[in-house]
Structure formats: structure tokens, C-alpha cells
Amino acid sequence: MLMMDDIIRDGHPTLRKTAVDVAMPPSEEDRKILESLLEYVKNSQNPEVSSQYGLRPGIGLAAPQINVSKRMIAIHLHDDKGNLYSYALYNPKIVSHSVEKAYLVSGEGCLSVDDDIPGYVGRFARITVKGITLEGEEVKLRLKGLPAICFQHEIDHLNGIMFYDHINKQDPFKPIEGAIAIER
Known part of the structure; x- marks a missing residue:
């Protein structure tokens, strides 16, 4: 089980590298890593487990x-309608996106x-992502709202990009023109 000590912190060189594709079919080691990412996110949202293990x-x-x-990510969240988005993906890729932007009013964390790095993080309002599931199936996901923002945040990690790289340094809360403000 992954713990907070397993998560590297800002400034570590790996966070600024472009990650390599996972060879398909994935090795047993890669499968275990991807499973552990999803397990962490689920455990971290369980109040008993998260407090027990910090x-x-x-x-x-x-x-x-x-x-x-x-190139592996795991996401576990509910959108504003209560729909669950729980995915562990190999080699996820944004294959299309809207011109329209969106951002979380509360900002992003990592x-x-x-x-706490305050500011608006401009993202695409809608994206289509392709990736390969733990079961080896290719999926194509059309996303908007919080799920779209979360997928972009995690895929950025695969490209060595941190969320705060998108924040306007001179005016962190400058309204993003024409963007959808998403409450969380």
C-alpha cells in the first residue's frame, strides 16, 4: 500500500521529466504500480483509512x-451530478479538446x-482522452467539469508540468476570459 512517504515532493527531478510509454502488454510490475496508484486515491478518500495511515x-x-x-495515472472522483469516474490508465493521451477554457474557483492542489499555491489554473473545458485500462481495454472518455480538469492535471504530470505552471504569475486571480468557473 502506498503511503505519503512514497509520494515525491515538489523539486524532485522526476516531477519535471517527460515520462515514457508503458510497453503493452504491461509487465506484472507495471500492473502492480498502476493498481497501487488507484488504491492510494481510493484509500485517501476513506476517512478511516486516511486518518489511520496519515x-x-x-x-x-x-x-x-x-x-x-x-505514463500511468489513476483517478477516482465524482462529478457534480454524482457520477463516479474511477480509472487507472496506461499511456493516457488527450486526443481532442475544446477551445473553451475552465478553471476551479478554489484553485488546484497536488x-x-x-x-498551498493560490490562483486560477486555466484548463480546457472539455477533453477526449484515450488510454488503456488495467484489463487491457482501450477506452475513449469524453470529459468535462472536474473530471476533465483532473485528467489534465494528471496527464500534465506525465509531461513534467506542474499545475502552478499554468497560474498567471503577475495576477494569480486574474479572470480567465470566457472560461467556465467550476465550484468544487
């Missing part, structure tokens, strides 16, 4: 965050960033 709650986790520079 897990910071998260809705997504990418392999580079545990110092594995491979399990690899201990400090």
Missing part, C-alpha cells in the same frame, strides 16, 4: 509522483506540493 486526500495520482517515470 494519507492526504487526493482525487488523482500519476506514476511520476511515486518516482516512476512511466499531493506532491505541500504548500
